[in-house]
Structures are given as C-alpha cells and as structure tokens.
Amino acid sequence: MKRLVVLGGGESGVGTAILGIKEGFQVFVSDKGPVKEEYKEVLKHYKIEWEELQHTEDKILNADVVMKSPGIPDSVPLVVTLKETGVPVISEIEFASRYTKAIIIGITGSNGKTTTTMLTGHIFKEAGLGVGIAGNIGDSYAKMVAERDHDYYVLEISSFQLDGIVDFKPHIAVLTNITPDHLDRYDYEFDKYIASKFRIAMNQTKDDYLIYDADDEVIVDWLKKNPVRSKLLPFSLERKLEEGAFIEDDKIIIKIENNTTEMSRDALALEGKHNVKNTMAATTAAKLISIRKETIRRSIESFQGAEHRLEKVLKIHHVQYVNDSKATNVNATYYALDSMKTPTVWIVGGVDKGNDYRELMPLVREKVKAIICLGKDNSKIIDAFGNVVDLMVETFAMDQAVKVAYKIAERGDTVLLSPACASFDLFENYMDRGNQFKAAIKKL
Structure with missing residues (x-):
C-alpha cells in the first residue's frame, strides 16, 4: 500500500x-x-x-x-x-488532478484571479454545467474530486501551488497579469516568480488554450522569449486584436477563430478597468466551452463580485466605506485607487513583501486626501507618502483606524481599506482584516 x-x-x-x-x-x-x-x-x-x-x-x-x-x-x-x-x-492541484477526468480551467495571476475564477464559475453554473469552483478559494479541490466529482473545474491557482505540479494540465489556462508579489518566497528575483506563474502552461499542448493580458509587458516579453505550445488568446483594453478579446466602440468584442461575439460594456455589474479585463478573460473561457452569448450576458449582469475586493460596505453621513482587504500587493491597490471617483481617505499597511510604492504616487497625489497607516511597522509608507498628503496618521488596530477615518472623512468622500500588504502582523488573514473593518464600521 x-x-x-x-x-x-x-x-x-x-x-x-x-x-x-x-x-x-x-x-x-x-x-x-x-x-x-x-x-x-x-x-x-x-x-x-x-x-x-x-x-x-x-x-x-x-x-x-x-x-x-x-x-x-x-x-x-x-x-x-x-x-x-x-x-x-x-501540491493539492497536482494530486487531485490525477483522479478526475474533468475539463479544467486554471486561473492564475498576481491580481484578479479570485474575481475571474468566481465569474467564470458563475457563468458555467448559469449555463447549467456541473462545475466545481476550488483551488485557492472555497472548498478543497481534492475533497470535491473524492466526494462529488464534476464535469468541469474552475480553479484559482497560486504560484505556490504551481511550484508543486508535475503533470497538471488545464485545458484552458488564464493568466490575468504578473506584478511583483510574494518575492520573499522567490529570493527577491522577479524572474523566478514569473517562471512560476507560467508553469500553468508548461504541460499544455496545441489543443489547449492560454488566455492572457496582452497589455501586460511582463507577460508579453516572457512569451516572446519562452514560447508555449498552447493556442494563445490575448485580451486588451488598449488595441484591437486579430484574435482574442478587445474593446471597439465601447463594446467588448471576442474573436475566436471565425466566431465573433459582441457585448456592451454597460452590461458589467462590476466597476473599474481591471474588471473589464477579468470579464474578458472569463467570457473568453466561456466561449471556448461554447456557452451561449445570452447566458454569458445574463451572468455578467447578475455577478456580485468577490468579498473583500472593492466591496461597498456602508454609506454613513454621505461617506462611502469600501473594503478592499484582498489587495495584498501594490498592483491591486493601484486598481482600487484608480477606480476611486471621490476624495479618498486611504487605510494602508501590514506586512510589506518588498513593495515599491512609487507606481502609486500619481494616483495618491490626484485622489488621496489623507492616509491612515495600519501596521506594526509603517516606516516605509511614511517615507513614501509623508510629503505627498496633508494628513497622515499611524494606527495599530482596526477599530482605531476606522474611528480616525470617520473623523477625517467629509460629505462625499470615500474611506478605502486597500492595504497593499499582507495581513499577518495584526490579523489572521485578509478575510479577518476585511471582516474587522466591516464590524468596526457597523459600530460607528
């Protein structure tokens, strides 16, 4: 045995x-x-x-x-x-995949993978397909294979899970983006982290697909130097593509071989440019499984989004509180700040994974009126933004951070928790951090 x-x-x-x-x-x-x-x-x-x-x-x-x-x-x-x-x-992904004949859609990336996984799973469910949504979210994938195997699995897969694969091969792989994250686990070498993400395609053949962000220079450069065997289906907000997903006349166009699907951008329930990309990736995967356009459109209109990801919590005295606790790196916070439409009180901080805050500078200058640091060591954030905003406060507990935000915020402002850091200094995980934020708001 x-x-x-x-x-x-x-x-x-x-x-x-x-x-x-x-x-x-x-x-x-x-x-x-x-x-x-x-x-x-x-x-x-x-x-x-x-x-x-x-x-x-x-x-x-x-x-x-x-x-x-x-x-x-x-x-x-x-x-x-x-x-x-x-x-x-x-890894679990490798072990469990040996015991299922299901069609696998594997989704990885530094940001957007949870939303893309949930949206893809939502579309499959709405189409009446037997689908399990697992991997880095929800119930264990191995347990699903053991107890009630499905015809399809939509798996959110982290770089750490990909490091432990040997033969694992998704029929459809999605790479949402690659930005520096978890570099503490990759000897602070970005190339090692990129290589880890691309393991999602390493066993794919010409009969499989890789859906990826064509606006992401890191991905595009890596593919030039390290070609994959699978069929490439890019998506882009910046240019028209011969094949893949792109924007034209404010419509999302998806071209696969000779088949074209169009959808209005207004149909999206989720806000923000990054969510247009997440939707393009999910929709491209759904089209490859031949799900009908009407089903896809209905699914996108009804999708609620992931908890702790730009989640609108409450409005108090005309101030909107937004929980983006899942933003554990700089790029995720970039998307959050980019989607802010009102003056923002920004709660930031936690365990720094080798963050470079410079890319946030233009957005902070434009949108952030005050910064509330929430972490055991806030020195790097204070150094980065101390001269950029008028008001900066250090806090060491969620209740305290929310009370300070409540005092600072004025009518029409947004209070945004988007930490750009891991949560392990003061919280169990990003979910605990987000839940504490929501609980503190309800106490106000």
Whole structure:
C-alpha cells in the first residue's frame, strides 16, 4: 500500500487526505501548528492518522508521495530533506488532478484571479454545467474530486501551488497579469516568480488554450522569449486584436477563430478597468466551452463580485466605506485607487513583501486626501507618502483606524481599506482584516 503524507492540516490538506483514503493510500497528516477542531472531526471520521504541533520525521520520510500545503516554503529543512531523498513533494492541484477526468480551467495571476475564477464559475453554473469552483478559494479541490466529482473545474491557482505540479494540465489556462508579489518566497528575483506563474502552461499542448493580458509587458516579453505550445488568446483594453478579446466602440468584442461575439460594456455589474479585463478573460473561457452569448450576458449582469475586493460596505453621513482587504500587493491597490471617483481617505499597511510604492504616487497625489497607516511597522509608507498628503496618521488596530477615518472623512468622500500588504502582523488573514473593518464600521 502506497504511503501519502500530507503536510498541513488545513482545507487543502484534509481534502487531500480524504481523496488519498478513497484512492487506497495509507495516509498520515502532519501539521507543525494546531489543527482546527472542524478538521480534527473529519480526520477522526475517516480514521486518518494525524499529528499537530510537530513533524515526526520517522513518519514522514518514509512516504511514497508528499502533498505540501502552499503555505509551507520549499526552503523548510524537512521539505529539502524529502526532495534530497527523492520523495516527490507535490501540491493539492497536482494530486487531485490525477483522479478526475474533468475539463479544467486554471486561473492564475498576481491580481484578479479570485474575481475571474468566481465569474467564470458563475457563468458555467448559469449555463447549467456541473462545475466545481476550488483551488485557492472555497472548498478543497481534492475533497470535491473524492466526494462529488464534476464535469468541469474552475480553479484559482497560486504560484505556490504551481511550484508543486508535475503533470497538471488545464485545458484552458488564464493568466490575468504578473506584478511583483510574494518575492520573499522567490529570493527577491522577479524572474523566478514569473517562471512560476507560467508553469500553468508548461504541460499544455496545441489543443489547449492560454488566455492572457496582452497589455501586460511582463507577460508579453516572457512569451516572446519562452514560447508555449498552447493556442494563445490575448485580451486588451488598449488595441484591437486579430484574435482574442478587445474593446471597439465601447463594446467588448471576442474573436475566436471565425466566431465573433459582441457585448456592451454597460452590461458589467462590476466597476473599474481591471474588471473589464477579468470579464474578458472569463467570457473568453466561456466561449471556448461554447456557452451561449445570452447566458454569458445574463451572468455578467447578475455577478456580485468577490468579498473583500472593492466591496461597498456602508454609506454613513454621505461617506462611502469600501473594503478592499484582498489587495495584498501594490498592483491591486493601484486598481482600487484608480477606480476611486471621490476624495479618498486611504487605510494602508501590514506586512510589506518588498513593495515599491512609487507606481502609486500619481494616483495618491490626484485622489488621496489623507492616509491612515495600519501596521506594526509603517516606516516605509511614511517615507513614501509623508510629503505627498496633508494628513497622515499611524494606527495599530482596526477599530482605531476606522474611528480616525470617520473623523477625517467629509460629505462625499470615500474611506478605502486597500492595504497593499499582507495581513499577518495584526490579523489572521485578509478575510479577518476585511471582516474587522466591516464590524468596526457597523459600530460607528
């Protein structure tokens, strides 16, 4: 009996363990931190051996295959030892894909991947297709494959998950954009991070598709130097394309082979240029699966967007509060500031991943009236913008930040939480940060 060891007892780890049992593996789950009560119950139910608060090497190094949760870096000594002894260390995406015959739509990118994944899944559901939406969001992909396999999967995939693939191949791959992010995990070398994102296409053949942003110079340059085998379908806001998605006379045009689809830009429920791009990517994927134009249009008009992504929370005394906690890097915050139409009180800060704030400078000058720093160390933000805005306040808790924003904001302003940083200094994750922001607003 083959031995599967799962490192990390969270959503993807426990899901992989369930699939492992179903496929006849002897399974052991090991987590260096505590395992949540809900996951312990599941492990007990399936009689899966597990441990928490430690990694017992004797029970791990004898594995035939190891599934590592994406939060564990490759540089951890245990992972290095496993690889040196020749044990394959793979991601949940790789493991689960070996046990499904579904058509896979894989979506990656520094920003926009959650919205694009949710919108693509929404269109597929509206078309009546059996679809699972998983990967970096929602329920575990492996658990879905084990418990109720689907005909299609729309997967949001992070670079860390792509680092752990061997044979994984989406029929349709989407690359929303590439901007510097997570560089702390890639030796601060941007090229390593770009290469990681492009792994989504590494096993694709001429019968598969790569949908990508043709306005993104990083992607375009990389493709010139490192051609892929799949059929390229670009999208662009800046120019007309022979094939792919583009804008003409305020309409979104999608051309695939000799088939052209047109849609009014006004049909989009989501605001902002970046959401036009996310919509183009999702719609192109839907057209490749031959979903009808009417279904696509109806889906786009009814789509609500992702939580914690430019989410309008409340209006208090004619001030709009917007939760963009999911903006964990500079590029995501760029899109948020770009979509602001009123003077903005901007709440920013957290764990800096090697951020360069210079690209935000023109938008901050134009739109931001005050900055509220929210982090344990705000020095880099203060250095970057101290001379640019009239008012800058340091805070160290969400309640405090929201109270300060409430005092500063005037009729017609927007208070925007768009941190441009990771959340782990003061919060569990970006969702906790966004939820605390919403709770603090409701207390005002």
